[in-house]
Structures are given as structure tokens and as C-alpha cells.
Amino acid sequence: MKYRQFGHTGWEVSDIAHGLWGMGGWSGSEDRESLEALQLAVDLGCNFFDSAWAYGDGKSDGLLGQVIARNTGKRIYAASKVPPKNLKWPASPKYKYQDVFPPNHVFKYADLIRKQLGTDAIDHLQFHVWDDHWTEDSDFRSTVDGLKAIRTGLVDAVQVIYSIFDQSPEDELFPACQELNIGVIVRVALDEGSLGGKMTKDTKFPSSDWRSGYFNPENLANTLERVEKLKKVLPAGMSLPELALRFVLSHPAVSTTIVGMRKLEHVRENIALSDKGPLSPELLRELKQHRWDRKPAPWSD
Numbered sequence: 001m002k003y004r005q006f007g008h009t010g011w012e013v014s015d016i017a018h019g020l021w022g023m024g025g026w027s028g029s030e031d032r033e034s035l036e037a038l039q040l041a042v043d044l045g046c047n048f049f050d051s052a053w054a055y056g057d058g059k060s061d062g063l064l065g066q067v068i069a070r071n072t073g074k075r076i077y078a079a080s081k082v083p084p085k086n087l088k089w090p091a092s093p094k095y096k097y098q099d100v101f102p103p104n105h106v107f108k109y110a111d112l113i114r115k116q117l118g119t120d121a122i123d124h125l126q127f128h129v130w131d132d133h134w135t136e137d138s139d140f141r142s143t144v145d146g147l148k149a150i151r152t153g154l155v156d157a158v159q160v161i162y163s164i165f166d167q168s169p170e171d172e173l174f175p176a177c178q179e180l181n182i183g184v185i186v187r188v189a190l191d192e193g194s195l196g197g198k199m200t201k202d203t204k205f206p207s208s209d210w211r212s213g214y215f216n217p218e219n220l221a222n223t224l225e226r227v228e229k230l231k232k233v234l235p236a237g238m239s240l241p242e243l244a245l246r247f248v249l250s251h252p253a254v255s256t257t258i259v260g261m262r263k264l265e266h267v268r269e270n271i272a273l274s275d276k277g278p279l280s281p282e283l284l285r286e287l288k289q290h291r292w293d294r295k296p297a298p299w300s301d
């Protein structure tokens with residue numbers, strides 16, 4: 001496993017990290033399998049785990065807490081997120097900061113999350129949604145100061161969608177993070193699973209599963225068309241998830257990528273590719289052609 005600096009925090013985080021959203025509520029989750037997957041990741045050197053209160057109302061925080069308690073000799077970095085009070089995803093300038101993250105709401109959830117994790121402090125606490133208009137709000141600044149979690153500035157790291165499809169963070173966000181030494185947590189590098197390469201036009205999710213909206217017939221068809229094009233440029237011996245994960249890790253601004261992995265085989269496969277390093281410059285140039293700028297839709301996250 002390779003490790004990278006996490007912005008200016010001084011932490012060394014594994015470049016393949018574990019995302020717990022699926023474990024908190026996607027269909028097909030089983031706690032026993034999830035706990036085994038988390039433990040296997042720890043055993044293979046993964047030390048960064050991304051959870052959120054919203055992933056099952058504290059459920060994934062609790063699973064992570066169990067893993068932390070079982071591995072007291074190891075430094076495990078736990079990231080979680082305060083849910084928006086208005087329960088609206090994604091954020092929008094039309095919502096006022098005070099309606100989304102009022103101080104008493106943030107403190108209440110910070111404490112609930114900490115209890116689920118079973119720790120004295122939360123390593124990396126995130127706002128689950130964000131709108132840049134809130135930056136100047138004095139309540140935002142005083143809340144962050146009050147949490148005493150951020151030692152060196154208002155922001156230590158950002159979490160952003162980045163994948164072969166969504167390459168937009170390269171335009172402005174990544175250069176700014178490199179200039180300011182801000183950590184970058186990439187999420188959804190596998191596009192919620194489509195870049196795992198196992199979906200077909202017949203793939204269906206129960207209506208209670210968030211993916212039933214994301215992979216609606218129109219998005220599923222458009223996505224699979226692009227997935228097929230990508231399969232044509234796969235170098236011999238390389239799988240699609242390997243291409244997708246090594247693509248994001250090839251960018252030097254990236255500190256870590258959190259991958260949803262409930263299956264043990266996925267943990268093994270993804271962690272093994274950490275040591276393979278960046279893709280070749282020729283392949284990265286080719287992958288630029290696969291950029292897909294999508295407009296946010298009500299079903300996207």
C-alpha cells in the first residue's frame with residue numbers, strides 16, 4: 001500500500017481508502033460481511049475510512065467504531081459528515097447557511113458521530129453538502145472555530161467527485177489545492193459502480209436503494225455506452241476498475257480515493273493496485289477523450 005500526505009495535517013493516508021456509504025444502507029449489505037471487509041482493509045494497510053451520519057443514521061459510523069475498537073494498536077483515520085439540517089442534497093445557493101448547518105445542529109451531530117465512533121475526537125469532520133456562498137457566513141466561521149477540529153486554517157481537505165467521466169476538478173480545484181496544500185479526498189471514482197464494469201442494461205436496484213434513481217434507464221443507457229468505449233482502450237491485463245482507480249491516483253493533487261467496497265474480493269483487488277502507481281502519460285492522454293461533463297440532476301449526488 002502506498003501512502004500520501006493529507007494536505008497540511010501531517011497525516012500519511014493510504015491512497016486507497018474505504019467508503020462506507022453502501023454499508024449504511026444500500027441493498028445487499030450485510031453487517032458481518034461489511035465488518036470483515038473493513039477489517040481486511042485494515043490488515044492490508046488501509047488507514048482512512050469515510051463515513052457519514054446519513055449513511056443509515058449513524059449505522060456506518062457505528063460499524064467504523066467497532067473496527068477502531070478492535071484495532072487499538074493501529075492509527076486509523078476516521079472521517080465522517082454532519083448531515084444538512086434541511087436534509088437537502090445537493091446544496092444550493094437558495095438555502096441559507098443557518099437553515100443547513102446552524103451551530104447547535106453541527107455540535108449535536110458532531111457529538112452523536114463521536115459517540116458512534118467511540119473516540120474522544122473525530123479525525124476529519126465534514127459538512128455533507130457545501131455551497132461556496134456560505135464561506136463568508138460568520139456562523140460558519142465560528143462553528144468551525146468552536147469545533148476545534150481544524151488546526152491550521154478553515155479547511156484541511158475537500159471531498160470531491162473525480163473519475164474518468166468527471167474530470168472537472170482538474171480545471172480549477174486541484175491547482176488551488178496544490179497551491180494551498182489542501183488535502184483532496186476523491187469519491188465515486190467508480191461512478192457508483194458503473195466503472196466496476198459489471199453492470200448491464202438489465203441491472204436493476206430496489207426502489208429503496210439510492211442507485212435505483214441514479215441508474216435510471218436514461219442514465220444507465222448513456223453510462224453503459226461510455227463504459228463500452230472505455231473497455232476498448234483497456235491495456236491488456238488491466239481491468240476496468242483498475243483503470244478507473246489508477247486514473248484518479250495518477251493526479252498528484254489527490255491524497256486518497258475512498259472506494260465503496262463491501263465484498264472482500266473488491267477490497268483485495270483495489271488495494272493491490274495501489275502499488276502499481278500512475279498510468280502511462282499516453283493512456284492518460286487517451287482518457288482525456290472520455291471526459292463527460294454532466295449537468296447536476298435531481299438524481300445525481
Ligand SMILES: NC(=O)c1ccc[n+]([C@@H]2O[C@H](COP(=O)([O-])OP(=O)(O)OC[C@H]3O[C@@H](n4cnc5c(N)ncnc54)[C@H](OP(=O)(O)O)[C@@H]3O)[C@@H](O)[C@H]2O)c1
Pocket residue numbers: 018019020021022050051128159186187188189190191192193194195196197198241258259260261262263264266267269270301
Ligand atoms: N459526500 C457525499 O455526499 C458522498 C456521496 C457519494 C459517496 N461518498 C463517499 O464515497 C464513497 C465511494 O463512493 P460510492 O461507494 O458511492 O461509489 P464507488 O466507490 O464509485 O462505487 C462503489 C461500487 O463499486 C463496487 N466496486 C468496488 N470495487 C470494485 C471492483 N474492483 N470491481 C467491481 N466493482 C467494484 C462496489 O461493490 P461492493 O460494495 O459490493 O463491494 C460498489 O457497488 C462512499 O462509500 C462514501 O464514503 C460521499
